[in-house]
Amino acid sequence: MSTPPTMNIIGCGKLGMTLGRLWTTHQVFAIQAIMNRSQASTEKAIAFMQAGVAASDIRNMPPADAWLIATPDDDIASSCDALAASGKLKQGDIVFHCSGALPSSILAAATRAGAAISSVHPIRSFADPAQVAASFGGTFCGIEGDAEALNVLQAAFGAIGARTIPIDANFKTLYHAAAVFASNYLVTVLDVAVQAYVKAGIPEEAALQLMEPLVRGTVDNVFRLGTTKALTGPIARGDIATAVKQYRAVNTWDERHGVLYKQLGKLTSDIAARRRQKT
CATH class of the missing domain: 1.10.1040.20 (ProC-like, C-terminal domain)
Known part of the structure; x- marks a missing residue:
C-alpha cells in the first residue's frame, strides 16, 4: 500500500478532530502535528483521533502535504499568515479551511508561498464528534478553491463518505x-x-x-x-x-x-x- 499524504492541523477543535479521526481510520491522511491554544485541548484531540503529536508553535510543526486551518473564523487569516511566514510551505502543498462563511481567498498568504488553497464546508453540526464520526457518510460539503487542492480534497472527503458540491466563492456569504x-x-x-x-x-x-x-x-x-x-x-x-x-x-x-x-x-x-x- 502507498503511504498516505501527511497533514498538520492548526486549531483542532470538534470539527478538526472529527475529520482527523475519520481520515486516520480510513488511512486517507497521516495526521502529524496538532496545534491548539491549550495543551489540554491538544491532548484531547490527539486522544480522540488516535493520531498526531502536540506542537506549541507553527514553527515547531514538521512539513506536511496538507494543512487544515480549523481555528475560529476570526483567526483563520492570521493563522495562515503565520504559517506562510514560518517557511514551512512548499510548492504543491495544500492549505484549506472548513468555514462556511469565508472564501478560500482568505488564505492568500499560502498562495503567495506556493501552496494551493481551498475551502471545504461540511454542512452539519459538530457538537458531538463521536456521533458525527459515526454518521458522517452522506454529509454534503460546499467546496471552492484551486483545482489542484480540490482534486485532492474531493477524493479525501469522498473517502470518508462526504458528498461534495461546488459553490461560487463570490457568493460564499x-x-x-x-x-x-x-x-x-x-x-x-x-x-x-x-x-x-x-x-x-x-x-x-x-x-x-x-x-x-x-x-x-x-x-x-x-x-x-x-x-x-x-x-x-x-x-x-x-x-x-x-x-x-x-x-x-x-x-x-x-x-x-x-x-x-x-x-x-x-x-x-x-x-x-x-x-x-x-x-
Missing part, C-alpha cells in the same frame, strides 16, 4: 446565509407561531404539540415535492382577504411580528405565482 434561513430563522418563525398560540390562550407546551404534525408534514412535503408544490394556506389558494385579516390581527398584537407577517406574505405570494405558472 450568501451560501452561508442560506443555512441560517434553513435552520436558525426557521426556529425564529416557529417561535413567533408559539407566541401567537399563547396569545390566543393555548399553553406553550400544548402549542408545540399541536404544531408538530403541521411542521413535520410541511418539512416532509418541502423535501418530497419542493418548495413551490409544498405551499398551502390562504395565499396559495388566492384567499387574500383572509391573509389581510390575519396581518391586521398580528400587527395589532405585535407590530414587529406584523412587519414579519407582511414581508413573508409578499414572498409567499411570489411562490404562489410561480406555482400557478407551472400548472
Whole structure:
C-alpha cells in the first residue's frame, strides 16, 4: 500500500478532530502535528483521533502535504499568515479551511508561498464528534478553491463518505446565509407561531404539540415535492382577504411580528405565482 499524504492541523477543535479521526481510520491522511491554544485541548484531540503529536508553535510543526486551518473564523487569516511566514510551505502543498462563511481567498498568504488553497464546508453540526464520526457518510460539503487542492480534497472527503458540491466563492456569504434561513430563522418563525398560540390562550407546551404534525408534514412535503408544490394556506389558494385579516390581527398584537407577517406574505405570494405558472 502507498503511504498516505501527511497533514498538520492548526486549531483542532470538534470539527478538526472529527475529520482527523475519520481520515486516520480510513488511512486517507497521516495526521502529524496538532496545534491548539491549550495543551489540554491538544491532548484531547490527539486522544480522540488516535493520531498526531502536540506542537506549541507553527514553527515547531514538521512539513506536511496538507494543512487544515480549523481555528475560529476570526483567526483563520492570521493563522495562515503565520504559517506562510514560518517557511514551512512548499510548492504543491495544500492549505484549506472548513468555514462556511469565508472564501478560500482568505488564505492568500499560502498562495503567495506556493501552496494551493481551498475551502471545504461540511454542512452539519459538530457538537458531538463521536456521533458525527459515526454518521458522517452522506454529509454534503460546499467546496471552492484551486483545482489542484480540490482534486485532492474531493477524493479525501469522498473517502470518508462526504458528498461534495461546488459553490461560487463570490457568493460564499450568501451560501452561508442560506443555512441560517434553513435552520436558525426557521426556529425564529416557529417561535413567533408559539407566541401567537399563547396569545390566543393555548399553553406553550400544548402549542408545540399541536404544531408538530403541521411542521413535520410541511418539512416532509418541502423535501418530497419542493418548495413551490409544498405551499398551502390562504395565499396559495388566492384567499387574500383572509391573509389581510390575519396581518391586521398580528400587527395589532405585535407590530414587529406584523412587519414579519407582511414581508413573508409578499414572498409567499411570489411562490404562489410561480406555482400557478407551472400548472
